Amino acid sequence: MFNRGRLIIARQRRQLSKKELAEKAKVSQVTLTRIETGLTEDPEEATISALASALNYPVEFFYLDDCEVLQTESASFRSLSSLTAKQRDAALAAASLAFEFSDWVSNRFNLPPSDIVDLRHEDPRAAAGALRRCWGLGSKPVLNLINVLEAKGVRVFSLSERNKNVDAFSCWRGKTPFIFLNTFKSAERSRFDAAHEIGHLVMHRHGVAGDRNLEKEADQFAAAFLVPPEDLICHLPSVGSVSQLVSGKKRWGVSVAALARNLFEAGLVSDWHYRELCKRISALGYRTKEPAPMAREGSMLWRKVFEFLWKDRVGKEAVAKSLCWPTDEIVALVGGLYGDTNQSAVRAERPSLKVI
Amino acid sequence: MSKPAERLVISSTDGVELALQEIGLSTEVVREIAIAAASARNDALPVDPSSAAGLLSYIHGVRTVRLSLLPLGGWKVSREKNVESTIHHERGIQVCFQNVYQACGPNDPEAISNKGPAARELVNSGQIGLFDDASSATRDAIGRAPVVWLVCVSVYEGMVQAEVSCPKAFDGGQFDGFSKRIFVMSEQLSNVSRKDNDGDDIVFDVPVTRK
DSSP states (O other): OOOOOHHHHHHHHHOHHHHHHHHHHHHHHHHHHHHHHHSSOOOOHHHHHHHHHHTTOOGGGGGGHHHHHHHHGGGGGGGGGGHHHHHHHHHHHHHHHHHHHHHHTTTEEEEOOOOOOTTTSOOOHHHHHHHHHHOTTTTTSSSSSHHHHHHOOOOOEEOOSSSSSSOOEEEEETEEEEEETTTTTHHHHHHHHHHHHHHHHOOOOOOOOHHHHHHHOOOOOOOHHHSSHHHHHHOOOOOSSSSHHHHGGGGGTTTHHHHHHHHHHHEEEEEHHHHHHHHHHTTTTTTTSSSSSSOOOHHHHHHHHHHHHTTTTTOOHHHHHTTOOOHHHIIIIIIITTTHHHHHHHHHHSSOOOOO | OOEEEEESSESSOOOHHHHHHHHOOHHHHHHHHHHHHHHHHHGTTTSOEEEEEEHHHHHHHHHHHHHHHHSSOOOEEGGGOOOOOOEEEEEEEEEEEESSSOSSSSOOBBBOOOOOOOHHHHOOOOOTTTTTTOOOSSSOTSOOOOEEEEEEEEEEEEEEEEEEEEEEEEETTEEOOOOEEEEEEEEOOOHHHOTTTTTBBBOOOOOEEEO
């Protein structure tokens, strides 16, 4: 039976309007609207084939069970106002696919269970400290935040949206927390986004999406989680110049601008000095191009999963086929976090040669 | 480093669980104690006294021993002569937490801090039967002194090791042999500070296994 919900998901993933898809598939817009609204329950095979081809999705995808759809209010978008409807829907549709992929993996592998505590009544900075203690982090820097999240049961996916409007978002699916990160941004920014989303997961499980106060709280949480004030005082008690920030930021893996803000919040620079640092950071172009950029964090969980699969000669194409997805959707969800999927897939698909 | 003395070493999974059960512990409880003690080291700051990491580890080790055992019933906090332990009179067992240089190693565990006269007396009274010298607070109703067991934990480069061992006696400030050693855990812990980069980063492992 044709599943119209899946057609909508696929169209949203490709960021196409109905009009654009109809033109691309060479079907009438009325026909497409009737299919999507359910007025045409059983579309002709040729129509489905044309739509599938235009979307670059396998036809089988449209005959599977319903996709779990994430509602806008269930996801914590950081800057909902700057998002276009297309960008928002594409991100939400990515979550639907991520849930399917997560189920596929969970059926085959034992993954870490969630260890996200409920800190909804805590002040953001106190919550950051409490979570650090709970996870045994103390006040030490975290080398790879994605690995920490994965070890604590968060499923981390990438949003390869090729735009900066979608920062990141998080959501709960039953007892499993999910975080989606925009890998189009700098590694430092992506790390801050991840910490920001942890803040939402621990403090705002039942919060209202897009609430400015909640966003501010999540920012405060992220700053304190990545740069514990006591560690900052120990290692960077005084700062005179931006160059000191550039060398100092490596310890905590944050942007120069974020570190300056942390110094101000910790009372290590005056209001005047902070504003001067901000002006200098802007003048040097560090807000758009991070100096001394850190390496992008990778996923250990997806790497391990694909390494196990590769031992069975299963590459990403085979996984995509099993899910009835186009391969690029696997790449979009985990490719930004696990750079070797292309390589392993190529290895998996290449026939082995024998020397006779 | 103490030389290996004549003693029973238990390291098989079933043997460890059984031996721990006999003294009212379990692998899970000991593991929890070891992780708490190891993780607590990360709370130490460079401005703290140089002994902070070990002290925090000790505090959290003792705390977790008690938080794990007290709810089980029969266990009580003992501070007799300033020796922090958790005691079960009916079982005749007294559990102390101890940071050591290396647990589960070929040599007997060696306490990082030397033991004082009260700890020596505690061990001697329970293990050698010097009932006349044992203090009244740790004795049971018929005057027996409890057997002392040590939860020994070591952390080195992210490797956390824990054993539960029964010391025979003391030689100066150190243990002089063990009658039984139960090797409980030897794990590369994910959330324990390692010597990566500046020696100050936290590295996590993500456990993934096939179903």
